[in-house]
Amino acid sequence: xxxxxxIFLLETIKSLKGLKSNSEKAIEQISExxxxxxxxxxxxxxxxxxxxxxxxxxxxxxxxxxTDGEKEWRKRDxxxxxxxLSKEKLFEIWNRGWNCVLDCLSNLKSNDLTKTVYIRxxxxxxxxxxxxxxxxxxxxxxxxxxxCKSIKKSGFKSLSIPRNKSVTQTPN
Numbered sequence: 595x596x597x598x599x600x601i602f603l604l605e606t607i608k609s610l611k612g613l614k615s616n617s618e619k620a621i622e623q624i625s626e627x628x629x630x631x632x633x634x635x636x637x638x639x640x641x642x643x644x645x646x647x648x649x650x651x652x653x654x655x656x657x658x659x660x661t662d663g664e665k666e667w668r669k670r671d672x673x674x675x676x677x678x679l680s681k682e683k684l685f686e687i688w689n690r691g692w693n694c695v696l697d698c699l700s701n702l703k704s705n706d707l708t709k710t711v712y713i714r715x716x717x718x719x720x721x722x723x724x725x726x727x728x729x730x731x732x733x734x735x736x737x738x739x740x741x742c743k744s745i746k747k748s749g750f751k752s753l754s755i756p757r758n759k760s761v762t763q764t765p766n
Contacts, residue, residue: 599704606724607699613735614692616753620742626681628745639676640741643734644684646673648691654713654727655698659706663713663723699724 621629621640629640638646649670654663679687707720718726743750 597704599707602707602721603699603702603704606728607696609728610692610695610699610731613731617735617738619753620739620750623750624742624745628742629681629684630676630678631741631745632676633741633744637741638674638737640738641679641684642674642676643738643741644688645679646670647731647734648687649673650727650730651691651695654723655694658698658702658723659709659711659720662715663711695727 621644624640629644632639632642649668650673653665653668653670656665702720709720710717711720711723712718713723713726739753
């Protein structure tokens with residue numbers, strides 16, 4: 595039987611994969627041009643959010659157990675520049691980030707969970723760091739889905755149970 599730490603790691607990976615999948619199902623519904631749509635001056639496009647998430651993932655999960663999660667080589671401010679990258683290039687960046695996270699987590703062991711890691715020189719247990727990142731990625735994937743839904747309006751294909759479809763009809 596798996597111990598609680600192994601279960602936590604497996605459930606975290608499952609949750610992350612679900613966030614990635616939902617984001618990608620939403621993004622598939624919009625065009626390359628729509629990926630660069632910025633709702634207002636204080637918001638980001640889907641493309642910007644994808645770049646930011648990938649930058650964060652690469653910074654946090656490269657040498658996760660041994661170096662600060664805010665790497666010197668990261669150029670965070672550049673993640674928020676709308677540079678009209680192609681859909682193909684955005685997914686290349688996006689997948690590089692996700693692969694880094696998922697590869698890192700698949701190599702962690704239960705006894706790693708109580709180790710201390712640092713993010714911007716602030717100490718975290720591995721459990722806390724993973725929870726912090728999971729909530730951060732959930733926040734941004736929710737933004738991606740919402741922007742896609744706003745663009746497609748009634749044409750958006752629901753990623754869960756569509757409105758007014760919670761109760762199934764029983765046949766006569």
